[in-house]
């Protein structure tokens with residue numbers, strides 16, 4: 001569902017539906033519990049989908065726009081805050097589910113490993129910087145690996161914000177809202193980011209995004 005920004009095509013329009021997880025609810029155990037997915041996907045993500053549909057249900061013009069078009073049209077527009085928050089959170093969560101896989105983590109394959117080593121000095125330095133960026137996001141938000149022009153960068157965004165609106169190509173993301181980790185890790189965001197990096201990152205998805213599939 002990500003036309004311009006990653007390996008999944010996005011032609012979705014109103015009425016939006018909650019996309020299935022790309023794995024079973026318990027597939028990422030013991031790192032992320034089925035219970036977390038029950039709430040995070042089944043309640044949080046669903047609520048963003050339902051809110052977005054509700055906000056635009058009587059707006060014939062907005063109903064013709066794709067999810068990405070809604071995000072780009074509404075960003076930083078004070079009259080469209082509800083549309084932005086909900087459409088961007090629908091997109092961000094779908095991207096996050098795909099950023100993880102059973103038996104994920106470890107060191108990525110070519111070509112992205114070469115770009116990571118070039119940009120960050122080493123894979124270990126990349127891990128450190130990604131973790132530090134996630135920890136330094138005050139309050140709710142996201143940490144991302146993105147491609148800007150041909151350079152890899154780690155960025156953080158607050159609340160619903162997404163690098164999609166800066167024209168960057170998203171490679172992977174990690175949700176650092178408390179609801180992403182509280183059931184399994186309580187207040188320990190650092191432990192959650194470690195597990196995300198070491199056990200969960202879907203480097204195949206990352207590589208596909210990186211090479212522009």
Ligand code: MN3
Pocket residue numbers: 040044093175177179180
């Ligand atoms: Mn979330």
